[in-house]
Amino acid sequence: MTIHVxxxxxxxxxxxxxTESEKLEGAFATVDAVRQHLLERGGxxxxxSEKGIMCARNQELCSLDTAVEPGDEVxxxxxxxxx
Amino acid sequence: MSVRVQxxxxxxxxxxxxxxxxxxxxxxxxxxxxxVRDFNDGREVAGMFLEHYPGMTEKALLxxxxxxxxxxxxxxxxxxxxxxxxxxGEPIVFVAAASAHRQAAFEACDFVMDYLKTRxxxxxxxxxxxxxxxxxxxxxxxxxxxxWKQEG
Numbered sequence: 001m002t003i004h005v006x007x008x009x010x011x012x013x014x015x016x017x018x019t020e021s022e023k024l025e026g027a028f029a030t031v032d033a034v035r036q037h038l039l040e041r042g043g044x045x046x047x048x049s050e051k052g053i054m055c056a057r058n059q060e061l062c063s064l065d066t067a068v069e070p071g072d073e074v075x076x077x078x079x080x081x082x083x
Numbered sequence: 084m085s086v087r088v089q090x091x092x093x094x095x096x097x098x099x100x101x102x103x104x105x106x107x108x109x110x111x112x113x114x115x116x117x118x119v120r121d122f123n124d125g126r127e128v129a130g131m132f133l134e135h136y137p138g139m140t141e142k143a144l145l146x147x148x149x150x151x152x153x154x155x156x157x158x159x160x161x162x163x164x165x166x167x168x169x170x171x172g173e174p175i176v177f178v179a180a181a182s183a184h185r186q187a188a189f190e191a192c193d194f195v196m197d198y199l200k201t202r203x204x205x206x207x208x209x210x211x212x213x214x215x216x217x218x219x220x221x222x223x224x225x226x227x228x229x230x231w232k233q234e235g
Contacts, residue, residue: 011134011206012217052220059139060146061202075136075204079220082133082164082205083117083176083196 002027003070005034010077016047031055032064034074052079084152084160086144088135090167095177102159102181109158113188114179115196121171123218126211131218133166133175136204140164147198151180154194155187162195164205194231201228 005028008021028034035055038045056075057066068074095116103109121128144162151160159181169175176199180191207218 008136010136010204011208056136056139056204059136059142061143075139077136077204078206078217080201080204081207081218081220082135082203083200 003068005068005071006073007034007038008073008075010075012078013047013076016044018044028068030064031057031062031066031068031074034068035064035076048076050078053077054079084148084157085162086141086148087161087163088140088144088166089163090165092165092173093163093177095174098161098163098177099179102161102179106158106181108183109181110183111185111188112179112181113185113192114177115192116174117176117196119169119171119173119175123209123211126209126213126216128171128209128211130168130170130210132168132208132210134206134208135164135166139204140166143203144199147195147202150198151191151195155180155182155191157182157187157191160191160195162199164199164203166205197224197228197231200224 002025004023004025007024009017014020026037035048038048054077055062058073099114102112119131148160157180161179163177165175178192178195180188182188201224209216209218
């Protein structure tokens with residue numbers, strides 16, 4: 001099933017990709033499916049394959065195998081460094 | 084219990100004093116203040132920018148605060164985290180826990196910092212002597228957070 005998701009990027013990922021968010025359409029079952037779709041673009045998008053990548057679904061930390069639903073907000077970011 | 088994410092500076096001393104105001108049942112207050120250093124990982128640091136994920140940040144901190152409240156008998160728990168531009172010497176983060184006896188306050192404060200470091204969406208970008216750089220996550224922070232994992 002084709003769905004829309006809003007994807008957000010933060011910190012070093014946002015800078016490397018040159019964008020902070022975009023709306024994506026595709027047959028995404030999981031957060032990782034969204035990531036794989038972006039990785040297919042190659043080039044700077046390879047940053048999303050790095051170890052230590054973190055992700056969130058609807059503003060809650062999640063894992064790459066978390067399921068996504070239509071209209072979800074999905075975010076990818078490097079390891080957090082607050083505190 | 085409160086969580087504040089703000090660009091404005093705060094006074095750690097005043098925040099600690101406010102932990103036991105009007106509650107004489109508080110027998111112990113443990114606080115932690117994190118400051119911007121002028122040197123990190125081999126480079127001089129002139130300042131830093133703290134990015135966060137508006138919308139998620141406060142929720143993530145509230146989840147951590149809720150978990151601490153479930154695990155320890157706390158009378159008050161406060162978290163303040165700054166965002167935006169900061170200079171060396173400025174406080175970045177404040178965590179304080181108040182309880183009747185010291186152990187709950189010590190442990191809750193330690194727990195909140197460990198979880199905040201590994202689960203709250205903040206990123207530090209340092210302005211160093213050799214240009215800007217994003218601070219990398221530390222595996223030691225994750226090991227520290229793993230100490231609090233509960234069985235089952």
